[in-house]
Amino acid sequence: MEEIKLFCPATIANVSCGFDVLGLCLTQPGDEMIIRKSSTPGIQITKIGGHNLPLATEKNVAGVAGLALLNNLKELKAGFEIEIYKHIKPGSGIGSSAASAAGAVFGINQLLGEPFSTKDLIPFAMQGELLASGALHADNVAPALLGGFTLVRSYEPLDVIKLPVPDQLMATVIHPQLEVKTADARSVLKHSVSLKSAITQWGNLGGLISALYTSDYNLLARCLHDEIIEPLRSVLIPGFDEVKKTALAHGALGSGISGSGPSIFALSKDKETAQKIASAMAEVYQKFEVDYDIHVSKINGDGIKIL
């Protein structure tokens, strides 16, 4: 195989009670990437469509992630060209950088005859996240690579668990075209939490994991709460409270901030409900005269797809 074309999906990190540990993979939106072998060792980003992102390998998340993989195979003098067609807007909070980083390492691994398992690719993709956000996090690249829901149990050592997905589960995501600076999203966090809130959170996360294994949508709904991070970060997203309230009023199992925002997600148990929620969420930002993108998607159990 000389060339591979990939669909690299968007992802939702945190998912209410799963701050810093949970993530899930969407069926859409997603980027397309073409990766081909090259006679020049290393990585060249030859084309980026859709958004204005750096072509220099060391400044591009796909480039940096791909180099991390190649550097792990030192004896190999392989080279690759990467074309990226972005459909996930950078800064939207649904894993735009993760899609590129995960796509690069997934595609290169395929072209090399799979020297690594998909799980082994996560640390390489995390190098792309480090470039994008300044933090080595896996809660978007893990679901992009593995699909479904993923739990990052630990970073030292890295321990990622793939969780099952209830069949009917749908996500609605609205991306209001507002900027939330990552630095702001971080600075509002507190270094300590009350033991009482922490217990509530781990009770909810435990219940959520049980709900995924048993396809118990009612339990899932009872668990989709976050009383630690959401109250702090949601103030950075104008309209958040109204969007969330509207989503719940239209049948959402739960609703919260996607990653560090500004996108807001809602989960529901059928497509019709997911679309109703989309219309209702859209009305909120129409009223505020804020532009938005909206996505209705099944949960993607497979992750990155070869086209």
Add this chain to the structure above:
Amino acid sequence: MEEIKLFCPATIANVSCGFDVLGLCLTQPGDEMIIRKSSTPGIQITKIGGHNLPLATEKNVAGVAGLALLNNLKELKAGFEIEIYKHIKPGSGIGSSAASAAGAVFGINQLLGEPFSTKDLIPFAMQGELLASGALHADNVAPALLGGFTLVRSYEPLDVIKLPVPDQLMATVIHPQLEVKTADARSVLKHSVSLKSAITQWGNLGGLISALYTSDYNLLARCLHDEIIEPLRSVLIPGFDEVKKTALAHGALGSGISGSGPSIFALSKDKETAQKIASAMAEVYQKFEVDYDIHVSKINGDGIKIL
């Protein structure tokens, strides 16, 4: 049915990363209770064998729990006599009061023709716990009533989830005859925890729940950690660090404080290992010349049993 005889098992609350939410049920030790209908309305504790506990209904956890059930059925003028044969030592940290409280409400419910589901009995049993410890907690009475592992997701409203148990899972519990005052076990807790530790804890709890559904013993072992409560409470239990270290060295998947102590538990994946761990734990307290009881038990998937 005029009379019922029950086996009321011991339980382990908290289970490392599950502080205040997780509990599990043991096959042994356990109390025996005989409950019979009486022409005198209300509850009479007619006999307590094994340990010196109050016979006055309002001062006895079984009495108080039973009354809570009867008070919920106000039109009914039923009466019951309860005999309790204690084999679980009060103050051991393996749910002695929970066994009595859960047994009382389970037995009375049976004799009344099951007006309540087993889950509905939990709040009544919790009244016994309130008498015993001053706190309305369910992490022992829930596994005693339901069996297996239970997750108390929330108290307001009460939401208890029964979790599956891997087939081979065994528990070893050592009860050193040392007193840990509940007030001390509480006073060492801090009101706040670092966000970092809380995230570690909910990652571990999420992984543990996944491990129970998938019978993944290796994952279970990776998750059986508690960096929040155990470091604070274990200093109240002389020998804790050595017992834990010894249990792990002899093949335990994990080891920690049972409830608020002084009992120390270890989980393992077969009976032979569980017995080796028991011998090794026992040697520690023999060396310190501290008396102890030791129990090797399968996880009890069924809870209270009718004899």
